[in-house]
Amino acid sequence: MKSAIKKKVWVLAVLVAVVVTMGLFSGCQSQSEQGSLPKKVNIGYLRVPNDEMVSKTKAVYDDYFNKLGVPYEFIVFDSGVDANKALASGSIDFATMGNTNGIIALSRGIDVELIWIHEVLGEIEGLAVKNGSNITKPQDLVGQKIATPFASTAHYSLLNYLKEAGIENQVQLLDMQTAEIVAAWERGDINAAYTWQPTLGDLTKNGTILVSSADMAEKGCVTANVCLVRKEFSAQYPELVAGFVKCLSDGGDLYRSNPQEAAAAVAAELGITTDNALMQMTGSIWLTPEEQLGADYMGTTGKPGNFSKIMKDTADFLQSQKAIDKAPSQEEFDAFINSTYIEMSQK
Known part of the structure; x- marks a missing residue:
């Protein structure tokens, strides 16, 4: 009798241990799954008619983030100055700004990297x-x-x-x-x-x-709007960043395939006419992923493109004008411009 009771106690103990272990494993697995994606993504943007605006107004981001099950929010910034402050504080994950403010971010040690060129500025x-x-x-x-x-x-x-x-x-x-x-x-x-x-x-x-x-x-004074991401965020969620870049690429494709439709969507968002929006959109150069990865612009991993030299020349000029205390080195710019996520988005 005692032997049978001991056996039942032993079996019960084993079952409890198994249940506890499975519960712990399940909890870890749940935490791991939750940790693979952020709780929310905050995107700083400019109210300008670019590829990001097309993707925003044509529900490209809605489709992407809804499939991931990740809430996201677009937060408007009037210039890159405030966007850099938000990046430094960690209150936003991505930010659109002029390349000059990207230079300022790097010169001030904000832990970010440049992952996309929205448009090379022209008549806009x-x-x-x-x-x-x-x-x-x-x-x-x-x-x-x-x-x-x-x-x-x-x-x-x-x-x-x-x-x-x-x-x-x-x-x-x-x-x-x-x-x-x-x-x-x-x-x-x-x-x-x-x-x-x-x-x-x-x-x-x-x-x-x-x-x-x-x-x-x-005359050689090239400027552009660019996208930065916090490096802590991109290191933790590289696949999401690549997906974010693919959304930007899709916005550019929508514009190239049907400029009138893209302009109409952007115009409604900005409160301007479609003709005005189209005029603004054609007033800059929108790059394809292949062009971004070319030698004239971002280049590929291990092979920096000419845009890194443009950034360095711009930084030297800003330093001469006392707009920044010290211009980053060419090597720092080469590391700052990261085309990895464009490459990932094309696979």
């Missing part, structure tokens, strides 16, 4: 001068107040334009965000501003373009 950005201001050439800007968001691609192009004309010390530059520029323009506080669409379109209702970023690019 420029120096507007007010009708009736009698400004028709660079020298007419002497003594004028010129507004631009500091540390932006517009600021960089403007500085180069003024330096080329030899008047960089004969104008007053004002640091304004895009909404402030429009307000100052309408009040009559300024007659000139270097900014981007759609703000640029507001200014040209009563003004003309003196020089565009397309003109500056022909």
Whole structure:
């Protein structure tokens, strides 16, 4: 009898141990599965008509993140300055900004990497001068107040334009965000501003373009909007980052296959006409993944492209203008630009 009881106790103990072990294993497995994806993804973006905006408005991101079962949120930033602060604090995971703010992020040690070039800037950005201001050439800007968001691609192009004309010390530059520029323009506080669409379109209702970023690019002053990701995030979720890049690529494909439809979707989001949106979209160069990986731009893993040299040249100029304390080295830029996720997205 005692032997039978002992046997039952022993069997019960074994069963309890098995159940506990299975419970622990199940708990670990559940935690592991939950840990393979973030609880939420926060995306900083600019309200500009680019591939990201197409993917946002055409539900490309909805499809991607809903299939993953991961909530996501788009958070608008007026410039890369605030986006960099958010990246540094960890409150956003991805951010779109001008390449000049990408340089500032690297120079300040923010733990991020560049994973995509949204568009090479052209007619979408420029120096507007007010009708009736009698400004028709660079020298007419002497003594004028010129507004631009500091540390932006517009600021960089403007500085180069003024330096080329030899008047960089004969104008007053004002640091304004895009909404402030429009307000100052309408009040009559300024007659000139270097900014981007759609703000640029507001200014040209009563003004003309003196020089565009397309003109500056022909002179070797290349600017672009880029996408950065926190390295802690990309190291933990590389497949998700590759999927995010694929969404950007899909947005570009949608635009190339049906520009009118893409422009209509973007226009509804931005509150502008389809024709205006299309004009802005054709005012920049949208790169395919193959072009991104080419020697002229990001290059491939282990073979940095020319965009890294452009970033270095831009950083050297920003340092000479005291916009940054120290320009990162060429090697740092080569490591900062990471084409791995584009390569992964194409497999």
